[in-house]
Amino acid sequence: MAIEERGNPGATGLFNTDANARSPVVMVLAPPALNDLCPATVFKSLDCEIRYANSIAEAKIIAEDDIVDIALLPLDVNGRSVLPLIRDLIKRNAEQAIIVVSKSNQINDAAEAMRLGALDCIFVPFTHNRLEKTVSQVLQKIGGIRKAQDGTIAISKPRARLAPAHKAGSGHAAHADPHWIRHGMVLSDLSMNPVLHALDTIASSDAPIYIQGETGTGKELLARALHAESNRSAGPFVVVDCARLEPDTLTHQVFADGRNGSKGTASTADGGTLFLDEIARTDLRVQEQLMRFLENGDIAPLGALDAAKVDARIICASSEDTRAEIKAGRLREDLYYRLHVVPITLPALRDRGEDILVIANTKLVQTARQEGRRFRGFTPGAAGILVSHPWPGNIRQLVNVIWNIVLHHDGDLVTADMLPVDLLAGLPDPDNSAGLQATLADTGLLGRPLAEIERIVIEETIRAQGGSIPRAAQVLDVSPSTIYRKREHWTQK
Numbered sequence: 001m002a003i004e005e006r007g008n009p010g011a012t013g014l015f016n017t018d019a020n021a022r023s024p025v026v027m028v029l030a031p032p033a034l035n036d037l038c039p040a041t042v043f044k045s046l047d048c049e050i051r052y053a054n055s056i057a058e059a060k061i062i063a064e065d066d067i068v069d070i071a072l073l074p075l076d077v078n079g080r081s082v083l084p085l086i087r088d089l090i091k092r093n094a095e096q097a098i099i100v101v102s103k104s105n106q107i108n109d110a111a112e113a114m115r116l117g118a119l120d121c122i123f124v125p126f127t128h129n130r131l132e133k134t135v136s137q138v139l140q141k142i143g144g145i146r147k148a149q150d151g152t153i154a155i156s157k158p159r160a161r162l163a164p165a166h167k168a169g170s171g172h173a174a175h176a177d178p179h180w181i182r183h184g185m186v187l188s189d190l191s192m193n194p195v196l197h198a199l200d201t202i203a204s205s206d207a208p209i210y211i212q213g214e215t216g217t218g219k220e221l222l223a224r225a226l227h228a229e230s231n232r233s234a235g236p237f238v239v240v241d242c243a244r245l246e247p248d249t250l251t252h253q254v255f256a257d258g259r260n261g262s263k264g265t266a267s268t269a270d271g272g273t274l275f276l277d278e279i280a281r282t283d284l285r286v287q288e289q290l291m292r293f294l295e296n297g298d299i300a301p302l303g304a305l306d307a308a309k310v311d312a313r314i315i316c317a318s319s320e321d322t323r324a325e326i327k328a329g330r331l332r333e334d335l336y337y338r339l340h341v342v343p344i345t346l347p348a349l350r351d352r353g354e355d356i357l358v359i360a361n362t363k364l365v366q367t368a369r370q371e372g373r374r375f376r377g378f379t380p381g382a383a384g385i386l387v388s389h390p391w392p393g394n395i396r397q398l399v400n401v402i403w404n405i406v407l408h409h410d411g412d413l414v415t416a417d418m419l420p421v422d423l424l425a426g427l428p429d430p431d432n433s434a435g436l437q438a439t440l441a442d443t444g445l446l447g448r449p450l451a452e453i454e455r456i457v458i459e460e461t462i463r464a465q466g467g468s469i470p471r472a473a474q475v476l477d478v479s480p481s482t483i484y485r486k487r488e489h490w491t492q493k
């Protein structure tokens with residue numbers, strides 16, 4: 001039967017504002033595979049009470065008998081889908097927060113769970129630290145929503161929880177974005193928390209923002225989202241691509257030109273946002289004028305007496321290594337510090353963990369709908385290749401790969417052989433058993449004891465992932481602790 005552990009009541013500060021204070025109750029549906037990942041210590045450190053359920057039936061009983069604030073649920077238990085349980089729990093108590101635990105090949109079910117009303121999703125393998133952060137964020141969300149509902153505090157822009165399907169009426173919920181998609185940006189990985197934070201807290205300020213990230217990481221999309229969430233959203237969003245303009249043209253095009261009376265692009269951003277892309281590639285004269293503009297909104301030509309003023313918020317982006325540009329004298333240090341009031345760094349796609357598959361799946365479904373195709377997900381083989389690819393062109397490259405697949409193929413799932421050759425180079429096709437057999441025969445693995453093959457495959461995968469056990473574990477769809485355990489066992493032999 002369910003095990004119960006008690007936390008330290010009242011210390012979270014979210015549920016303890018009155019005399020009837022109680023600790024939040026977390027129910028974990030933890031069949032053996034999840035037990036190690038979700039130890040009681042994690043929940044105790046958040047001062048939660050914990051109830052473990054060993055089966056779907058037990059989870060139902062706990063939810064009926066007790067007040068459960070958060071339910072942490074894997075997407076299947078012994079091959080049985082947990083989606084009906086999620087539907088039941090939300091029907092019974094729409095206030096209960098649900099966190100689903102998904103494997104990388106369960107993206108479709110995870111998306112369905114979010115559509116039903118789950119509040120968050122965490123992908124295996126995950127660390128205790130990550131679990132703690134996810135639960136703590138969900139506690140904050142529900143604490144904030146409850147306080148706002150009680151009228152004790154107002155939360156400016158609570159992230160919308162999707163209406164549960166049974167309340168959604170005509171099925172609009174199916175088309176609404178889950179809370180981890182904002183303005184078309186998928187932000188489900190923890191590495192994107194600073195971006196969510198920026199959207200929630202600083203979008204409405206007029207402080208300049210400096211976005212740094214490799215090409216294709218979504219700098220312009222983020223700049224547009226910050227504009228859309230600002231008080232200037234009704235005003236213009238003006239883009240100046242500094243890398244594409246000749247330095248001479250740039251000075252005249254962006255700022256007022258004393259020679260022909262033109263006011264320059266900056267003036268068209270009046271009342272809105274001016275987005276200067278690849279700022280580190282601008283001529284030093286432009287940078288000087290930009291400094292002046294940032295200091296007093298002045299866009300007059302240098303030396304002119306009449307100052308024309310423009311009221312625009314500045315967002316800059318750069319894919320360069322900013323420090324190196326300053327060192328090389330191509331970027332004014334004072335300008336950098338002036339712009340660096342709010343720096344945001346967008347991680348490369350290869351460092352965005354589960355986001356790779358979430359973005360891939362979201363784009364696949366969208367593109368397939370646009371092009372009249374049926375695709376709704378990836379086979380585990382294809383998903384494994386997507387996760388381990390280094391993506392030098394980041395999200396832009398991923399978007400193009402998906403578009404290409406959708407244009408050339410159709411079906412329910414994208415298989416590994418539909419992926420472009422550069423993604424497949426050097427890899428056996430895991431969805432094609434004949435091809436795989438031929439490749440295995442070449443390696444000499446066929447006919448060797450399974451335990452030996454397992455060791456070779458694990459060690460080779462770790463090597464291919466640059467020595468990273470967590471990444472190798474993700475590719476192999478096991479938890480890092482499994483790999484650590486096996487390696488320890490091998491060294492003891």
Ligand SMILES: Nc1ncnc2c1ncn2[C@@H]1O[C@H](COP(=O)(O)OP(=O)(O)OP(=O)(O)O)[C@@H](O)[C@H]1O
Pocket residue numbers: 184185186187213214215216217218219220221222277319359395396399
């Ligand atoms: N978080 C995201 N979720 C989904 N799609 C994204 C996300 N970020 C970017 N994209 C998509 O990736 C592509 C590239 O985005 P964007 O142009 O904003 O990148 P960038 O960093 O400004 O590129 P560059 O440095 O080359 O100008 C676009 O198609 C955009 O819609």
